[in-house]
Amino acid sequence: MKKGLLDSILRTKVPIIRAVEVPHLAIAGGEVLALVGESGSGKTTLGRLLVTLEKPTSGEIYFHGERVKGRRAVMGLRRKVQMVFQNPADSLDPRMSVKGIVTEPLTTKGLSRREREGQFESALSLVGLDSSTFAERRSRDLSGGQRQRVAVARAIISSPEFVVLDEPTSALDASVQSQVLNLLARIHDQLGFTYLFITHNIAIARYIADTVAVMYAGQIVEIGPAQQVLSKPKHPYTQALFSSVPSLDRKEVAPPTGEVPSLVNLPKGCRFNPRCPYAMEVCRTTDPPFFDVDGEQAACWLYK
Amino acid sequence: MENEVPLSGQSGWRFTVRFLVHDRAALAGLVIIGLFLGWGLVEGVMQYIASYTHVASWGWKLLPSDPISLSLKNSLAAPTLSNLNNLFGANYEGQSVLSQLLYATPHDATASVLVVASAIAIGMMIGIPAGYIGGWTDEILMRITDAFLAFPYLVLAIAFSVLLGEGFTTVLLALVLIWWPTYARYFRAQAISLKNRNFVEASKLSGVGPLKIMLRHIFPNSIDPVIAQATLDFGSVILLYSTLAFLGIGLELNYPEWGSMSSLGVSYFPASWWLVLVPGATIMVIVVAFSLIGDRLQDLVAGRLTY
């Protein structure tokens, strides 16, 4: 108690919030990995960790087999990764023109004006916007869908190898969502980036992903080929999540009981055990490791 | 969600002006401020020529009469519509109140513009790094700001002008010292809320360094609310400047100030009411004018576009 008080005066965080704990996650080049989970699950934090917007407390990140550590490595990695954020209204500087926003990643590369101009035009045409119409517009003059297209153009203009897409369509209107999803799929086919696609929407994960990883309370609980995870979920949480998602195929939802645990106060053992219908003795004491099941991996004692 | 519709071509500078002009009160404010600053500039130039050429009459060429020499015949003349010189009456020395008011305008105009502009400049240089970098930089810069902010402004201005000697420049310096901490706080708050915005993070990911981010993203996006506040502060500076003059602080020899004109009139109050009330009302009208614009701009910044 005494120590806690002193610590909080000195502004160090007393309860260490374990936002994400991921023992091992590998993404192959050119693949689309969808990270599926609820809002407190840490999927956004994981995405931000991978693009160095957040620093890990411990653990290592390897890019092309090389460890990312120290300022130089971070700056080097930043040149090869990009991120598209959830809220398009927030991700474009309201004071800058579309051209200024999209070409900003090029300013550190020492290109000539003509080269920049050319790259701007091709980036904009890739996202389906006419470069001469939109070059001088500001964010406020664009619709939500157009803003997200501009954000995508900025992410791809410097030809990154790895793009994190953090719920890129969830702030958009239903009728605009599919336009942007089609666009993202098309860009992936043409340019072959590696995508980390963060979403809470399972239908979108099914559409876009090669591999799906499901997160719960800061941990990945299941990972495997998209078809398999989505059609036959293994982890009880994944099953509960899928039966909670409203869908036009059925008129019922079957949610699990209980609340998502706060990351400050996690349950002992498996983090899902208080809500799990199959909880066993071992679940309440020991955190399960990954077990191989039918070509995918699930962190659940049921598959020991 | 309902406001998400794009409002093409209905923002920016042109929109701001239209937004102000459409509000009758703000339009009146704009006109008054235009007259005040415009006249301040013209008369200021005339006085500059006078001091440069040593021909005193240049300074009052555009006025109804010489605001400084005595004209005892005219002593305490009441306001009258028939004589422009005595439109607002005359003081004990017989000097026209109108001429003195107009003669003193450049000082007030300069004070408001210069003090607010320098306060913004200093506040920006302290507040933006404090907010954006955070940590110990923030702690240190903010304690300094708080220390300045703690001085009751009138007392600091008094202490300052007593210690540094009388004069217009001293008062300006004191006013800047009083005012910058407020702006440092505004800019800091803005920087803190902006630094976690996605567009700043996106530009971080593009390899843009902190200095450039502060200049290119943080500063331009934090200036709007600051300008709205500054518009109100132009008025506050004039109020404080006149209050100091009323107390006799920072006066220059043979130079009437709105505040000191009022102060000299107090002993003739209420019989010669115009000596206190005319300069007082002038100050009030100009401060109200700045407030009308400032209020409207704050509505705009806060997105209160309808009421």
Place this chain on the structure above:
Amino acid sequence: MAGFVAFLIRRVANAFVTIVLMIFLVFILVHVVAPTPIDMAKLVSPNPRASMQDLENIARDHGFYEPIYIQFVHYVEQVLTGNLGTDLQQGVPEVDLIAQYLPISFEMVLAGSILAVLVGLYTGAVSASNRGGATDYAVKGLYLVTWAAPIFVVAVIVQLVFAFWLKLLPASGIANPLLATPTRVTGFPLLDGIIAGDWAYSWSVVQHMILPALTLGLASFGVVTRLTRATMVDALDKDYVKLAYMKGLPKRKVVYGTALRNAMIPIVTLIALIFGTAVGGAVVIEELFNYRGLGYFAVASVYNLNYVAILAITIVLGISVIVANFIADVLYGVIDPRVRLS
């Protein structure tokens, strides 16, 4: 609760550092003005025509020949132990003079600030809940005019109307000079009068306080109105206000019971600021109402070039503003359960 205690301790530390920094600023200011020990001696010498020898003695006595950082440590030490120098005119310790004048001003400023806050909260709430309506415009006009009027004009008009025309209240002084001053216990005239059971004197103090406090309140309530209106407009748009309406509560209860309670939170911080400004504004008021408090003393010190007094007043008022801010921070925590219980 531990979080709140930690929050308090951090605020105390902050306030202390700020006070030391403020003293440092005054110290620098003085040393810029008086760079040599002799210049410093001139500032604190009661005799403006002191000889060079006298000045050197004064400088030695005050330690002006010491290295600058030692002087600073001494200075901080002196200020914090309540030694603010000896007054140049009256030859008594400055602390005693301030202890005499400060309570007089404090009483009046407190009354004026409370008036400003009450009127400001009420008018702000009324205009926010009728935004766009006639009441809103009327309130706006009222606070704009009173706020924009120079305080000396307000003071002169208040004096004219209430003291000279209506002859309701006295125009100057702290109390009727014909009444005997009760024995000094607290230094606050009103409190001392009540303690002594001298009702005639206490009533006279109240009467003399009304006009200066009214002037102060008139000049500063607009700031409260403006902020209250803005925070209220935001609060009235919140879902919890709509929910309060949905419960079937009458508008009066929703505006004052729900929205105003929430809008009050940021206003607490402003109240400290009001107090700071009021102390400054009091200088002019005390001068015009011949109200012999700290502001009156400050102006007199300016005319007498009484440097020691001016520095002492600056430091004391600076410290009181920092303390007022600290109190505001604590109140903020008390009002907002989100801070208190985090």
Place this chain on the structure above:
Amino acid sequence: MLLQVEDLHVTYDTVYGTLNALNGVNLSIEEGETVALVGESGSGKSTLGLSIVRLLPPNGRYSKGSIVLNGKNVVSLSGSEVRRMRGTDVFMVFQDPLNTLNPVKRVSTQVLEALAVRAKKENKAFDQREGISEAIEKFKDVRLPDPEVLIHRYPHQLSGGQIQRVVIAIGLLLKPKLFIADEPTSALDVTIQAQVLKLLNSLKSEYKMSVIFITHDISVAYVIADRFAVLYGGEVSEIGEVSKVVKSPLHPYTKALIESIPKRSRKEGELVAIPGSPPNMLSPPTGCKFHPRCPYVMDVCRTENPPYTEADERTLRCWLYERPPT
């Protein structure tokens, strides 16, 4: 008929000009029925909800039409009549759990406020202790854990799902005939959203309330509603039984909305996408509001707004289903 909205027009005065948020909305709700208002941003779905409870923002105006709720026209009620209507005839739950309860008051205080008003309306004495125990019972009904502890907390100590349950409980205590929920689950986690939807589904049959459920998500609406009213550009484009609408949507907008939900992997083909974006309601398109994005657009759509038509047991506004003029 519990609620009958007829030819409702609502406008907002803004500095950009007058915004026509609702343009001739017709909607009726039977007792015990749940209708979902489905639409995207700018469709006017929230405005419709707020106008039924007389909570339009100060710049909003009813410019035409009527809302008859339980026999009274809401548009022309006096202030005290509105107060009597709120809580007893209608109750509304809002979207953002963070702002939906007053942050400076304990949950108990906020529940008791509602109970005090109810007691006053029924001319009954109000007892605090009884009120608390009644509230705790209701908290159990909405499956709140530890209601005895929770009721004495401040809102920031509750989770988003718990807050929405508290508000629903307040609504149930007031026993309204019509319960309006404006996106009550869209800020919640998927599993919590499902819990709240399930709860609402069981409550509405238990309490025999009519419910208006406002949402942008047609799948959520499908789970909860008996009928859909699909809104576009401040107009109702299609109203009908949920299963009918989902199986065979008639209006091109509804059709596109349902088809654009991803169902397969992208390897099996692109998604059906609606081109363009929702209309800017300050300068809406002429004629049918959907015509610039409609694949079946005809000449008449560009100039004239379609009237309400009946087709296949539902009401819709589309020229495709209008009998050719004779």
